[in-house]
Amino acid sequence: MATDYDAPRKTAEDLGEESIEELKTRRTERSSSSSVDEDEAEAAEGFELPGADLSGEELSVQVLPRQQDEFTCASCFLVKHRSQLHHASSTGGQLICNDCAA
Template identity: 80%
Template sequence: MATDYDAPRKNADDDDTDSIEELKTHRTDKTSSSRVDEDETDAAEGFELPGADLSGEELSVQVLPRQQDEFTCTSCFLVKHRSQLHAAQSRGDGQLICNDCAD
């Protein structure tokens, strides 16, 4: 049997179609009872994670300034050793890019 895919399809639900006025009242009922979307940051402020209070913690890491054999990548802004400088930097454009960012 051939099927005409362009013909409108009829479902069992089509027999029970409501009038436009009934559909409008259902729609207004659903929208009035639904909650207003909250901003994610506002909703997240109320959550308290266990063990998340780090106010009494101090860092024990010593920060050193950039050394003479290091450079700052202009793409990822990480300080890297000169051995990680991309080989194409000899063109003289002044952009220091690491091997990771050049790939």
């Protein structure tokens, strides 16, 4: 960018006034040019809300009963393999997994 060194210099007040005016015009230009035409109904169709009616849906997962080498944790109530059983006398005879005992 070329600079004209012969042009009269502007004072700090002149620069401050120009910058405020420029900022005001930029703000109005941004607000008028940044409007996006988006249909809210179309945008909301892709979202599923929690608690949606799933009565027409069927599970595609086969559920197996608890196996001989598994236990149900008394804390989190998840079925886990015996290798994840916490071995401590402080559990009071309850079967607790390593994750809940930690």
